[in-house]
Amino acid sequence: MTPADSGGSRAVTGVLAVMLALVPIAGMPSELVLQDTLKSAIVSTGTLAGLWVWWWAQRKQDYLTIQWHGILLLPLALMAYALGSMLWSHTYLAGVEAARWAVLGLLMWLVVQAAHPGHWMRLVWGIHWGAVGASTWAAAQFWGNLEWFPQAAAPASTFANRNFFAEYAVCALPFSVLALGQTSKPAWRQPMALLVAFQVVALMATGTRSALLALLCITPALLLVLWRYRSQLAWGQWSKRSLVAVLIVGVIDVLALGSLHSQHPESLGQNALNRSWMRAASMAEKTEYVEGSFSYRSMMWKGTARMLMGEPWLGVGAGAWEVYIPLFQGPSADEEPDYYAHNEYLQLLAEYGLPVGGGVLAVLLAYLLAAARNTWRLPLSTPDAPLRAIALTSLLALLVVSLAGFPWRLAGTGALLAICLGLLACTDRRLVLPDSLGGGTRHLAFGARTLMGAGLVGASLLTLSIAVQAMRAETLIMRSIYALNQAERRKTSDPSVSEHWHTQGVALLQSGLAINSDYRKLISIPAEQLASLGDWRTTAAVLESIAHSRPHIANVWSNLVRAHAELGQAEPALAAWRELERLQPNTPRTRAMELVALSRTGHEEEAVNKLAAYLDQGVVEPDLVLLAYSLGQRKRQWALVEQGLTLRANTWPDTAADSYFRLGKVFADAGKGFEDRALAAFQRGLQAAPQGEVSNYRRQVPSPYREQL
Known part of the structure; x- marks a missing residue:
């Protein structure tokens, strides 16, 4: 036999x-x-x-x-x-x-x-x-x-x-x-x-x-x-x-x-x-x-x-x-x-x-x-x-x-x-x-059986180790995602509890990354959550880990530009922008991220000039028009704000109500002489609001203008 x-x-x-x-x-x-x-x-x-x-x-x-x-x-x-x-x-x-x-x-x-x-x-x-x-x-x-x-x-x-x-x-x-x-x-x-x-x-x-x-x-x-x-x-x-x-x-x-x-x-x-x-x-x-x-x-x-x-x-x-x-x-x-x-x-x-x-x-x-x-x-x-x-x-x-x-x-x-x-x-x-x-x-020969037995021992130990480590890494990262999700939910309602979950989530994530830093499918999720929480330092560290493993993903470099810019780190922000430009030269997003890097690192005048030129050329991108809104407010350049938000409303009609509401708020806060422009913006936002959101929109409009709508 x-x-x-x-x-x-x-x-x-x-x-x-x-x-x-x-x-x-x-x-x-x-x-x-x-x-x-x-x-x-x-x-x-x-x-x-x-x-x-x-x-x-x-x-x-x-x-x-x-x-x-x-x-x-x-x-x-x-x-x-x-x-x-x-x-x-x-x-x-x-x-x-x-x-x-x-x-x-x-x-x-x-x-x-x-x-x-x-x-x-x-x-x-x-x-x-x-x-x-x-x-x-x-x-x-x-x-x-x-x-x-x-x-x-x-x-x-x-x-x-x-x-x-x-x-x-x-x-x-x-x-x-x-x-x-x-x-x-x-x-x-x-x-x-x-x-x-x-x-x-x-x-x-x-x-x-x-x-x-x-x-x-x-x-x-x-x-x-x-x-x-x-x-x-x-x-x-x-x-x-x-x-x-x-x-x-x-x-x-x-x-x-x-x-x-x-x-x-x-x-x-x-x-x-x-x-x-x-x-x-x-x-x-x-x-x-x-x-x-x-x-x-x-x-x-x-x-x-x-x-x-x-x-x-x-x-x-x-x-x-x-x-x-x-x-x-x-x-x-x-x-x-x-x-x-x-x-x-x-x-x-x-x-x-x-x-x-x-x-x-x-x-x-x-x-x-x-x-x-x-x-x-x-x-x-x-x-x-x-x-x-x-x-x-x-x-x-x-x-x-x-x-x-x-x-x-x-x-x-x-x-x-x-x-x-x-x-x-x-x-x-x-x-x-x-x-x-x-x-x-x-x-x-008999020796081959002994050698194979030794190989099986090694393979069994290696398999067990890999399986345990893989499951540990996934568990830690998934627990961090859960913790950060809890932190996001309580960010406004209970800041102290949110901070507790935030700290716990970061610790879990770091433990998971220590085991496996190449698991991009999961790691990219807490990176987005950390950005939403405003933890740009940890966000940048996680994104750097992803970029080291997957250096050709434009989204990673784009988000790194924003993270380093929010931290005021000029050189890392511009270095990330250069990587983005390598992957996507002359695209609206690349231009927008350049302006983000410049505006957040002490080069606002250069950013404003480039931004105005891009908008005049018809270059429209979500980050770019929102940058016109924020930069224009800081520099009190109301024409730039109006141009950016109007382009946003026209290009993405589902944002029209929000865009015109923001514009109305800007003019309302600008002071005397802008009342008519504020009222006109609020009225256009009301016309663009979905039927079920009209009453909610009215409630958010400042009272002097609400009565005139």
Whole structure:
């Protein structure tokens, strides 16, 4: 008996099945730790636990038996490139990429070592029950407005975003279909059909278009797999009555559950059927590609394509897309669009370059095509054929959603990618299929087992340390955001309590930054809160930390100009402005920030002259017109104030009431001789006020003018 089909295989697949079930079901009930951080920790821990079980099963063998397959070179190559790019690109982000590919590569390798035909269904059932559990959370959110898990867009189950859940659900669905097809007990057939239909409805409730498109692509493939391999699957032995009952239960379940109206505020009154239809139909609307999310993503894709053309051979470095994308958006872009390109293929090419990224994609595509061909040519009685077909169908769904998302970088879908490739690789080895990138069995001496054990100890300690530190950093930063939010709320009502929360928030933030100063997704939030509280010194320190890690973000430098200017620090303010000018030369914002720096650092006359010239040239920007308002007041240049506020009202009509009210106040405070101009400004503001705000507007107007309105 070989190690692959010994008790070690049964135990390893059991551990992996538990991990695959826990990843989609487990979620954080608060925002103190991000959902994917928890899921990544589960995948890493589950993989290491499986490796320990496998290694322990080898202890009675005379030598260490290693199964190899050429597909394992793909994550190995990406990990090696990421480690190398730590030396010349963004060290932290490249290190994260290297760790991600190391975990996925180890998971693939473990499946190749341990998977055995008698135990594969454990993995299938693990994926199935995980998908059912995640769908249950999503359904409770859609129909019952469950709020246990914080999320940006519902129903997201435990994934924080409904797109992430939908991408996982559509990739896991083929395994649930296989579990249904392998259900032999009559009492379980209809309940299993109900569960599969339930997953489909939960997927439809998200309205995620890429996942719906993937569902459309894999449905014919799943029907073909079920029919082609019916002689091997349990459903092939069902009676006609049982088969009809299962079909009826599935269809009725989709129609009935799909017709239940949502109770969630974001989709109140909708049901899963019309939501999925409306979202799918929106792909045919022209406005979607001009104003909708597709226009937003196409902007990212174009920028990524320019990034690839700018660095075609070496790429910008593993994980460094978010660092360099501002340089490829054009000088007028306000900020980089996101942290990912929302297209795995483009981002892989842009970060890893054509030789590495393009080579990996080419080999992966060629291997999958060869695997599909080999699977089709297998005799129908081959035991491995149905599982291979299901793994390929799941990968097809993953390839589709990868066109408009980043599922490889998320724990749940990344684990499915590794599991599917591992299953294909181990069946290649067993069936000795052609064009399978090579493979074989290696027997290593006793010392290799000892060395591997030592490596596992080190890897376990490192994984535990990284997971704990990552969660600690997130918890501290999120607690600081909460504390600063409390400080903002009480800033005017209870200054002493506000100061307490402010002090606590700063201390928590500094502790979090001491652990991880590269977590820009979270750090930028307290930076905005601190600016709102007027704590410009801490704001500047936080922004400097972000700028050191992400030096090409115009918004960061713009905010740094303001922070240093508020502190009266002329040289740092002008240095930050020069960085802004490097990124966005001659834009309205750059000009406005130059004036902010000049006006706050003792160069008001120069600022006033430049400001007047810009306004005369028709250069209009929110900061610039508000600067005209504040500078004009300080210098008692009423014409400049009027010009700035009038431009603000005309350019942004929703600010008209506020702009004219401010202008009226300025003229009212200016003293004798400005009464008529003050009254005229208040009257124009009253005319611009929304209907529901008219009485409130009147109350705020000074009494001598209120009576004349």
